[in-house]
Structures are given as C-alpha cells and as structure tokens.
Amino acid sequence: MINKLVDKISTLNAPVVVGLDPMLAYVPEHIKRAAFEEYGETLEGASEAIWQFNKAIVDAVYDLIPAVKPQIAMYEQFGIPGLTAFERTCQYCKSKGLVVIGDIKRGDIGSTSGAYAVGHLGRVSVGSKSYSGFSEDFVTVNPYLGSDGVKPFIDICKQEKKGIFVLVKTSNPSSGEFQDQLVDGTPLYELVGKKVAEWGKECMGDAYSNVGCVVGATYPEMGKVLRKLMPKTYILVPGYGAQGGKAEDLVHYFNKDGLGAIVNSSRGIIAAYKQEKYESFGEQNFADASRQAVIDMIEDITGAIGKQ
Amino acid sequence: MINKLVDKISTLNAPVVVGLDPMLAYVPEHIKRAAFEEYGETLEGASEAIWQFNKAIVDAVYDLIPAVKPQIAMYEQFGIPGLTAFERTCQYCKSKGLVVIGDIKRGDIGSTSGAYAVGHLGRVSVGSKSYSGFSEDFVTVNPYLGSDGVKPFIDICKQEKKGIFVLVKTSNPSSGEFQDQLVDGTPLYELVGKKVAEWGKECMGDAYSNVGCVVGATYPEMGKVLRKLMPKTYILVPGYGAQGGKAEDLVHYFNKDGLGAIVNSSRGIIAAYKQEKYESFGEQNFADASRQAVIDMIEDITGAIGKQ
Numbered sequence: 246m247i248n249k250l251v252d253k254i255s256t257l258n259a260p261v262v263v264g265l266d267p268m269l270a271y272v273p274e275h276i277k278r279a280a281f282e283e284y285g286e287t288l289e290g291a292s293e294a295i296w297q298f299n300k301a302i303v304d305a306v307y308d309l310i311p312a313v314k315p316q317i318a319m320y321e322q323f324g325i326p327g328l329t330a331f332e333r334t335c336q337y338c339k340s341k342g343l344v345v346i347g348d349i350k351r352g353d354i355g356s357t358s359g360a361y362a363v364g365h366l367g368r369v370s371v372g373s374k375s376y377s378g379f380s381e382d383f384v385t386v387n388p389y390l391g392s393d394g395v396k397p398f399i400d401i402c403k404q405e406k407k408g409i410f411v412l413v414k415t416s417n418p419s420s421g422e423f424q425d426q427l428v429d430g431t432p433l434y435e436l437v438g439k440k441v442a443e444w445g446k447e448c449m450g451d452a453y454s455n456v457g458c459v460v461g462a463t464y465p466e467m468g469k470v471l472r473k474l475m476p477k478t479y480i481l482v483p484g485y486g487a488q489g490g491k492a493e494d495l496v497h498y499f500n501k502d503g504l505g506a507i508v509n510s511s512r513g514i515i516a517a518y519k520q521e522k523y524e525s526f527g528e529q530n531f532a533d534a535s536r537q538a539v540i541d542m543i544e545d546i547t548g549a550i551g552k553q
Numbered sequence: 554m555i556n557k558l559v560d561k562i563s564t565l566n567a568p569v570v571v572g573l574d575p576m577l578a579y580v581p582e583h584i585k586r587a588a589f590e591e592y593g594e595t596l597e598g599a600s601e602a603i604w605q606f607n608k609a610i611v612d613a614v615y616d617l618i619p620a621v622k623p624q625i626a627m628y629e630q631f632g633i634p635g636l637t638a639f640e641r642t643c644q645y646c647k648s649k650g651l652v653v654i655g656d657i658k659r660g661d662i663g664s665t666s667g668a669y670a671v672g673h674l675g676r677v678s679v680g681s682k683s684y685s686g687f688s689e690d691f692v693t694v695n696p697y698l699g700s701d702g703v704k705p706f707i708d709i710c711k712q713e714k715k716g717i718f719v720l721v722k723t724s725n726p727s728s729g730e731f732q733d734q735l736v737d738g739t740p741l742y743e744l745v746g747k748k749v750a751e752w753g754k755e756c757m758g759d760a761y762s763n764v765g766c767v768v769g770a771t772y773p774e775m776g777k778v779l780r781k782l783m784p785k786t787y788i789l790v791p792g793y794g795a796q797g798g799k800a801e802d803l804v805h806y807f808n809k810d811g812l813g814a815i816v817n818s819s820r821g822i823i824a825a826y827k828q829e830k831y832e833s834f835g836e837q838n839f840a841d842a843s844r845q846a847v848i849d850m851i852e853d854i855t856g857a858i859g860k861q
Contacts, residue, residue: 266665269678269679277680281680286679286680286681286682287679287682287684288677288679288684288686290679290680291677291679316661316665316668318659318661318665318666318668318669318672319665319668321668321669321672321673321686321687322668322669322671322672322677322686323672323677323679323684323686324640324672324684324685324686324687325633325636325637325640325686327672327686328633328636329633332632332633350659350660350661350695351626351658352658352695353624353626353658354723354724354725354791355725357574357624357626357627358626360624360626360627360629360630361626361629361630363630364626364629364630364631364632364635365629369596369599369630369631370577371577371594371595371596371598371599371631372585372589372594372598373594374594374595376595376596376631376632377632378596378629378630378631378632378633378635379629379632387658387660387695387697388697388731389695389696389697389720389723389731389732390720390723390725390727390728391725391727391728391729391730391731391732392727392730393725393726393727394723394725394727412697412698415662415697415698415702416662417662417663417698417699417701417702418701419698419699419700419701419702420698420699421699422699422700422748423696423697423699423741423744423745424697424699426734426736426741426744427736427737428734428735428736428741429735433731433734433736433741436731436734437731440730483662
C-alpha cells in the first residue's frame with residue numbers, strides 16, 4: 246500500500262493528506278438543516294450532516310490529493326450512526342481512488358491488537374465466510390504496549406498489503422511529557438523511532454516501508470533527527486496549519502528524493518470557508534473554499550521543499 | 554463512579570471484574586448455529602452470537618460481581634454490527650446494576666480525546682439536543698500523548714460523575730520495551746504512575762480517585778511499588794488466570810483496607826467451560842461453568858488478600 250501512496254504523491258506532486266475530522270461546528274447551516282429536517286436533531290441527523298459535508302469536500306478535492314485521513318473519534322462520538330458515517334466516508338473515498346488513512350490510534354496486547362488489525366485492515370472470519378468490518382488502507386497505531394501490541398498489525402499488513410503509521414512524536418503541546426524523557430541520553434521518541442525502523446524492515450514496499458510513523462509538524466528539530474534515523478520510514482505529519490506547523494519547518498521531514506513525508510491538514514482545509522482568507526467563497530460554496538485551500542497548501546509545501 | 558464501584562466491591566466482597574471479550578471461538582456451537590440460522594454467516598450473525606453469549610453469562614454471574622469490562626476490539630472487528638453488540642452489552646449490564654468499564658484504550662490530542670470522552674462517557678450535542686453515543690461508566694485511556702490527551706477525559710468524568718483507568722504498566726510480555734525504560738533511574742511506568750496520581754487529585758471520590766490506573770497482574774513487583782506510589786488510585790489488574798497472573802502475586806496491589814484493586818479475568822471466566830476443571834458442565838451449560846469460575850476466582854483472590 247505504501248507503493249500506491251508514494252506513486253500517487255509523486256504523480257500529483259502533492260505530499261498532502263486531507264484530514265476528514267468533521268466537527269458539527271464546521272458543517273454549514275444549510276447542510277445541517279437538511280439533515281435535521283430528514284432525521285431530526287438526532288445522532289442519525291448529525292451523522293447524515295457530517296457524511297454530506299465530507300462527500301461535498303471529497304468531490305471537490307479528490308483529483309488533487311493522494312489520500313484522506315478520517316479521524317475516527319469525530320465519528321465515534323456520535324455512536325453507531327457516527328461510525329456508519331465513518332465507514333461510508335472510507336468506502337466513498339476509496340471509490341474515488343483515494344488512499345484512506347484511518348486515524349484510529351489503536352494499540353493493545355497481542356490478541357486484542359490482532360482484533361483491531363483484522364477489523365480495520367483485514368477480514369474477520371465468520372463460520373466459512375470472511376468480511377471487512379471497516380476497510381481503511383492504513384491505520385495509526387499507538388506504541389505504548391511495545392512490539393507485541395504492534396506486530397499483529399504488521400502481520401495483517403503483510404497479508405493484506407496494507408500499512409500503518411506508528412505514533413513516534415505527536416503534535417500536541419504536552420507530547421513531551423513522556424515522549425521526550427531521556428533514556429541514557431536518548432529521548433524516548435527516538436527509541437520508538439528506532440523500533441519503528443526495525444519493524445519496518447519486515448514489511449517493505451519498493452523504496453519505503455509499509456510501517457510508517459507519525460511526527461508532528463510542531464516539532465521540526467525532532468523531525469529532522471527522526472528523518473535521518475529512519476530513512477525508509479514514511480512520516481505522516483499532523484499539526485500543519487491550524488495547530489501552528491509551517492511549511493518551511495517541514496523541509497527536513499522529507500528525503501532528498503522529495504519523498505518520505507505526507508503532511509496532514511484537517512480544520513485548515515475542511516473548515517477553510519470560515520477563515521478570513523477564503524470567506525469570499527461564502528458558506529454555500531464551502532467545498533470550493535476547501536479546494537482552494539488544498540491548492541494553496543500543496544503550493545506552500547512543494548514550494549518549501551523545492552527551496553530545500 | 555469510583556464510589557459506586559468501591560461500594561459494590563465491598564458489599565459483594567468481590568474485587569473482580571469479568572472481561573466480556575467474546576472471541577467467536579469461545580461461543581458454544583448451539584448459540585452460533587441459532588444466530589447463523591437467523592442472520593446467516595454474516596457480521597450480523599457473528600454479532601448476534603456474541604450478544605447471546607454475553608447475555609447468558611451476564612445473567613449467570615451479575616449477582617456475584619461488581620463490574621464487567623467489555624473489550625471493544627472484540628466487537629469492533631465485526632464492524633458496525635459488532636459495535637451494536639458492544640453497546641447492547643453495555644446497556645444490558647447497566648440494567649443489571651453492573652458497573653461497565655469500557656476497555657477502549659483511546660487517547661489522542663486534546664480536541665480528539667475530547668470527542669472520545671464525550672462519545673463514551675458523556676453526551677454529544679446535536680442542535681438543541683444531546684445524546685450518549687456509547688455509555689460506559691469507566692473507560693481505559695492510553696497516556697502516550699501526555700496530559701492534554703488525558704485531561705479531556707477527566708473533564709467529562711467531573712461533569713458526568715464517571716471514571717477512567719489510565720494504562721501505567723500493561724500485562725503483555727513486551728510492555729517493558731518502552732514502559733520500563735529508565736529515566737534518571739526511574740522507570741517510565743513510575744513517571745506515568747506519578748502523573749496519574751496527580752491527575753487523580755482533581756477528581757476524587759470519597760476514599761479513592763475517579764482516575765484509576767491499569768497495572769498487569771504479570772508484574773507483581775512493579776505492582777507493589779506502584780501501589781505505594783499512588784495510594785488513592787484504584788488499580789485495574791488484567792492478566793490474572795489465562796495470562797499467568799496468580800492470586801498470591803496480587804496481594805500487594807491492594808491497600809490495607811482490602812481495597813484499591815480490581816482484578817480482571819476474561820477468557821478464564823467466559824470460556825471456563827472449555828477448561829478441564831469445568832468441562833463436566835458441558836458446552837450447553839457454559840454459563841453455569843462461568844458462574845462457578847467466578848465463585849472460584851473470588852475465593853482465590855479474597856483468600857489471598859485475607860492471608861496478607
């Protein structure tokens with residue numbers, strides 16, 4: 246799956262991923278109104294609203310980008326109807342040729358991680374049949390439980406030609422509380438990074454591994470070190486835009502081949518119409534505002550890499 | 554919510570929780586057959602089978618135990634129908650007066666953790682209304698992202714009088730890979746433990762905090778140290794029984810008041826009928842075997858604590 250992702254990034258010259266993290270507050274009034282008229286102010290109504298919102302944005306940007314990253318929490322908060330909207334979004338994005346990165350940050354003891362891996366990347370057996378519960382191409386994985394919590398995901402990646410991104414250094418302000426702790430002079434995130442590189446050897450694509458990692462855009466110096474430590478690991482970079490990460494900070498997340506990283510923006514794209522810069526589009530044309538924001542983001546990032 | 558849990562543990566003299574982690578392989582043939590006859594060998598059929606299996610076990614043991622711990626991965630692997638069985642199981646257990654600990658091990662950056670917290674412990678707003686997406690009493694939380702990934706759960710716990718158990722030292726073989734790394738001579742799990750105790754002060758019940766922790770039964774020496782480090786923190790202890798933890802190893806997870814820990818068994822209870830010890834019950838009477846296994850587990854653990 247990493248080969249498909251790299252191919253699409255190269256072909257489109259777009260090392261970006263759009264985070265489909267729809268808060269109801271981002272959804273334009275006319276979409277909410279229509280959904281609530283049909284389903285009431287219910288979990289079903291909320292889920293219809295975020296699905297219609299996602300669909301319009303995907304229709305407006307799918308030809309520009311290699312991948313989307315739906316954040317499952319934003320759907321899970323609406324219970325079963327929300328998760329139905331998550332699955333529908335994943336399926337729709339795949340039908341548009343997009344690579345789907347499920348931002349699920351799961352991780353547990355071996356047998357339980359196995360169940361998550363089967364549920365999101367593989368197929369679960371029911372009697373003589375088998376089914377996909379959810380059907381992402383990649384998922385994000387939390388490494389706190391160590392190798393035996395991650396390996397079941399890698400096993401399924403090998404079987405199903407899928408991939409994962411393991412959290413190494415997250416973009417949030419307090420990520421350093423545990424991740425930056427020094428172990429014999431080496432920060433924990435580097436130890437995790439080394440493990441990710443080691444796990445990645447088991448599951449290589451052509452130039453990069455199907456085991457990638459997550460390093461926040463908000464910690465560029467650490468990104469630079471990690472890039473060198475794990476040259477064949479693709480880095481998924483959250484935290485650009487709304488969280489404060491800037492394109493010029495991101496150049497060192499890329500290898501000299503111009504590849505090796507894919508930068509996520511969620512709010513900055515899907516709620517672009519709420520920004521002063523794009524407000525002239527108007528709320529009705531929110532998806533066009535998102536398209537323009539994607540074009541600007543690609544230009545911003547490829548421009549910065551070009552100057553490297 | 555910790556007060557309710559402690560009261561129930563004291564009243565029943567049963568510091569145990571039954572893990573409802575139904576693998577299809579544990580479900581007796583007659584239940585699977587009935588479910589598949591009605592729904593086919595489908596995700597719906599699998600989910601009906603695990604729901605009927607859970608219900609029978611809950612009916613057989615609910616008067617003996619304070620709490621259940623459904624592991625969401627075992628449901629999530631069956632997609633939407635599986636998660637419907639998860640929610641149905643949670644609701645049913647609550648209707649029987651049981652405290653429900655959702656073993657979800659979520660954790661993300663602030664706004665995203667907020668969505669998980671709202672979805673599992675709180676209420677999500679939809680227009681002028683609000684709803685519970687899922688409705689556990691406690692959930693387990695992964696601390697790798699630091700305070701701002703945990704605080705949103707604590708905020709919801711305060712609002713809704715709910716609780717969490719934060720992973721400190723997990724029961725799996727490779728948990729030490731990162732959790733045991735020494736930071737200035739102190740293992741990471743102790744640093745996490747100290748933080749948990751600190752977070753817990755914000756959200757106290759009477760004698761114990763609504764912010765508990767997870768420490769595996771498979772690491773009793775570490776459990777002993779952590780017990781002293783965090784006297785007001787309830788410890789959820791996985792790893793007893795099938796994973797190898799023994800009752801005599803667990804005495805130091807308890808405080809002198811005989812409280813402070815609740816021990817989980819999943820496979821050992823729900824698949825008891827498959828053990829040699831309980832095979833005389835027969836597959837048809839699997840729930841009676843589970844009841845006997847619960848009685849034996851309570852005796853085993855309270856016996857060991859009594860000898861302390």
